[in-house]
Amino acid sequence: MLEDTIAAIATPVGEGGLAVIRLSGRQALRVAAQCFVPAGVETPDLGSVPSHTIHFGRIVREGKTIDEVLAAVMRAPRTFTREDVVEISCHGGVLPAKLVLDALLAAGARLAHPGEFTRRAFLNGRIDLVQAEAVAEIIHARTELSLQAATEQLAGKLSHKINLLRDQVMNILAHLEAHIDFPDEDIAPATRDQLLGSLREGMAFVEKLLQAAPEGQILRRGIRAAIIGRPNVGKSSLLNHLLGRERAIVSPVPGTTRDTIEETANIRGLPITFIDTAGLRSAQDSLEQEGIRRSHQTLQSAELILHVLDAADPEVHLSLQLTAAIPETRQILVRNKMDLLPSPPPAWPGEAPVCDVSCMTGAGIDTLKDKIREAVWSGRIRADMAEAMINSRHQDALARACEALHQGATALESGSPLEMAAMDLRIAANSIGEIVGQTTTEDLLDRIFSQFCIGK
16 A cells, blocks of 8 residues: 555635645656646656745646646655655635646546555654544644643653663573573573662553553543533533633523533543533423433533522532532632621531532632632643643553563563563563564554544
């Protein structure tokens, strides 16, 4: 497939100022030259222009002009894919981009698969597998913190650390295999201690990365937070304040919200999906019954519960029965309508964090955002953490590597045959190599790059 020349629209489908169609492959210049007619009579065809130059002209098919375009020519290996690349910028809109793409396909290109440009960059040694995944994470980043972590990953910060770890394991393995090849020369105690010390350093680094895995997952996908409570306590008003816009209908009539409403907001750098639910009470009709059923369903699946209470309600204690079965560590009690109280209420017993707010005045909303962040993420992001935010695939490979390193260290300490320790270290090295793609399979690559959009 690397012999093919591939083409795809690289910009989102829809109306806009520009659309970009990307070509990559050995025949990219020839394919583009068949469709591109330069504006100047003295301008050479695209097959003979210098690299990294831009040319004005027309895309033509069967003698008919499709659009006026700019063609950027980039010759291998100084391109994203390390192949010849042509990027054609035409007028934005679904039809112009499609017709330009159709002309390129008719001239000999093949439609690219999802993520195929990035896959070629990996296969041609332009980036490793961690950096390839970072490309998708940059595209899907929803907060500045997740974008920072993905950018650090694309820059190779995590890859550098992983490669150093693998080199460290391979050096230890080389020492063991040297002694296996020459069994008459036993490992000196000082050398054994030195190898064990190096192994423990590697294990400590792997364990540090694994400890940061939950933070990495939160940065990438965020969490789901359900806003629940009795009718007319201010759940929809709270959602609007957290989103910073009027998303839900607010009414003094109880039971206004009949269905769940989901919206994602950036809360102190973390992507939080808030779910506004129907007020929990004895339903008045079948429609409200269905809304309450969905509220209970959301209550069970959410990772964080914002339990909204009416601080001015003398029967506020009855609301606590709604979440009695939910661990308090998953809840934040939000006492709303504080502006209606003549004096602050007494401290609330229990382990769940409490935040006093007024959705009428906006008081306490910033404090609530801080408490949400504390509930989701107990620590603070350090600069070095963003450089090593691992995903679930990395986590699985590191967990296998960590187990193998522990077994190798145990075998080396106990005086077991060196072949046993060497076998464990080979497993560890292969597992670590999976992360950056030094050891990989077609199935793994298909799984990773199928998650990309076409054109990237």
